[in-house]
Amino acid sequence: MTPDTPMSADSSMSADSSTVWIWGLRRQPAVLVLLAAGLAAVVAAALTYGAVPLSLSHLFDAGADLERAVLFGIRAPRVVLAGLVGTALAVSGACLQGMFRNPLADPGLIGVSSGAAVGAIAMIVLGSALGLASWATPFALPLAAVVGAVLVTILLYGFANRYGHFSVVTILLVGIALNALAGVCIGVFQYVSDDGQLRSLVFWMMGSFGRATWLITIPVALLIAAAYFVLRRQARPLDLLQLGEPQAFHLGVDVKRVQKRVIFCSATAVGAGVAASGIVGFVGLVVPHVARLLVGSGHSCLMSAAALLGAGLTILADLFARTVMAPAELPVSLVTSALGAPFFLWLIARVRPQ
């Protein structure tokens, strides 16, 4: 499949961004309000349910120290982090799919997730040799992951921009090559790791929001919010890009600048998310498709829908992961992938015949 293939029945409709609004005007705000209500319900459920039984009415009783510690110190930062990572993945996925005009684009494709993974795994395996001060240890792994994501993005950008060809095809191909390279690095680290490190990194690769603390969640929130803010401003240019790059250029879109911003902002958001929680599969690929089914492919509305849906589904998957086997818990990526992959198949079966 070449990147120039139109995305689907929906995306070909968006050839002119104004057509999206034909079946939208009344429907889109309604869908967004419903999604927001759904997200609120999911957040409430995720804060209420968990391994430790909580009763909101007795939360501020004298003897409820443990309950308060669990709710404010463990559950709340975890729910917030899950929501942020879901948002980051879904919105990045939506923008990348729009930019590549390819339904298979997701944050994993341009190598950002694997770059972050290489950084984090290097820290798991080699970190003890660095002799870090104890106050630095909680930040070392997320920081290494962000550095990995940024390095891959710079490499991607450097290669794709060489000789002045900053084309979508080059980005895709370079992304695939960087992914393979990251795979090699991960393999090497797995080989040199000891038994314990191997287990740690396998679990890290399967994703978990269980390490969430406010200390980690707040910096991640700032990075993701900044990236989201910039991505929102690319909505209109991304709509015009659906016409094709030359057409968008003639309509006054600085195509290269939009592409750079989408790539760097996606890398920031996804890198920060992966850093805090490991790899969370399929959210970045599937959620934008669902959002597009619900609100069409105008990017402004699509980003809002993807953000709400991504946050809600990821929080829900995490709620399932941490309650189904309590007091043990499942890696969250098992849940998101188990839900996402079959759903994606269903989506293909549904859309293709038309």
Add this chain to the structure above:
Amino acid sequence: MRGALALAAMLAGGGFACEPAADASRIAVAGGSLTEILYFLGAQDHIVGVESTANYPPEAVRHPSMGYVRALSAEGLLSLSPSLVLGEDDMGPPEVLAQIRRAGVDVVRIEAMQSAQGILAKVRCVAAVLGLQEAAEALIAARLAPQAAALAALAASASPSRPRVALLLGTSDGAPLVAGQGTSGDGLLRMIQAENVFGNVVGWKPMSAEAMAVVDPDFVLMAARGSAELEAAQSAALSPALRLTTAARAGRIAALDGMALLGFGPRTLSTALEIARTLQEPWPE
């Protein structure tokens, strides 16, 4: 900022301790050998949760499982309302332990020492944490010290040519993982005065059939998990990886429960003694 310093202080305080715990009435145990030690000390009634490597004694699996020892869940653990979390140095992830400490629960790490004296020290350390020193000394004198002494005696009388042993992890299919330097398997081989034929390898590493044939161990020990793997290991002599070795031709392959062999709880002493005795027997050539 205050939060950062507090967290740092808690992480820095994650050293090993054998101090009596403030309250050891409800213990979540993150480590198979520690579970074994609690049963050995008769403190099993205080256990509120175990993790997935706790398979001995068999009734230990009846406690709620907290999942894998390196992937504990803060809230899951707190839902057992423990007064003390007891684990070895592989317990984690550290962020989760910090969360548990912040909720006011004591987290105590027991150092893992891979030698006969280390096992005794570990039992004493757990006993100190629980305040059971006197009972522990009696139990150690009756059941563990004689085994440790017998191991030491065997070592003293051992012939200068030590048996050449390979310790493998996993079953007979594919390339087995061999115990190199710095592994618990290497610790066990030192405990029984055997020469680790893969002593030049670092960590657990997959080994090809050819490498195995070149190194040619006289004896192969296999650590298996669960009865299905133990049974599968019985046919290991026929596997491509081992078929060409002296050990396989002479039938000197033994498969043992992984936690008994490498857990370094009380059981590892008797297992090691048994293996050491077998290795000392004259081999029919």
